[in-house]
Amino acid sequence: MEIIRIAATPKTPMIHFDHAKGHIELRGRSIPENSLEFYKGLLDWLERYGNSPQAVTDVQVQLEYFNTSSSKCILDVFKALEGIHKKGKTKMTIHWYYEEDDEDMLEAGGDYEAIVTVPFEKIVIVEE
């Protein structure tokens, strides 16, 4: 399976999806006007990953900003992961990062945690 590597832009996050490593990472900003265009390819990749997942799937989500258009797509990503997790072939954790004083981002992680059944781990980023 191919690796997806997309560099960050002012409105879309850095993406690193690697099947061989069971690594799924989104990092940066997700604020495009129409987010479906951006997320479509990622959802297709996850569908294929679900056919032969690694024993451990490490999901890293470190977003600085995301808009409500992206929030639905991010949920679609999590629901795709949930579908894979439910099959029981991979040990999966969603690591949700937030900056120390960013209560909104912490709460957003809680919102997703309330909807999907994949284990969540919320990790605080402490500024040095």
Add this chain to the structure above:
Amino acid sequence: MDLDIFDFYDKMEQSNILLSFKGEITSELLTSILQIMESKLDNFEEKSKTKKKVYNVLVECLQNLYHHVDEVAAVDDKSKRAKTAIFMIGKDDENYYIMTGNYVLSQKIGPLTEKMEKINAMSMDELKALYIEILNNDQFSSKGGGGLGLVDIARRTGHKLGYNFKPVDDEYSFFSLDIKITHKFD
């Protein structure tokens, strides 16, 4: 042109306007505006928390405008006014203000008012529940809509949505949205 530019300047200065724009709302414009506002927020040395809140709410307000203008333009493609909108961003000692204005079909006033009144009557816990409900509803499209943007704004700011409709003609009204974000907490 029969227009006093100083009058405009003076009014904007009195109202602490940081930035204003009137015209067509494009994706490229929003990218530039967001960049400008981000560096202004850096220059004000706002706390990271405040900066993020203002930036997030600004994204929602401006993208609401972007999608709305698009919607009206689809109905009335020939009308120049339908494609343009206005927004202003201001700041005083306690708050940031984001004001937007755009044409809407007057038939939308009822449903829009209902949506905003419903949001304004809600507690923070109710807003959270509504946000999750809309987010988890398959009918909500990723293009926006469903009112998730307005719920998000109300949740983040903790203030009521200020709004007004001004009738323009038989078909259109001018919709203005007035959002406040408190930056002084102590």
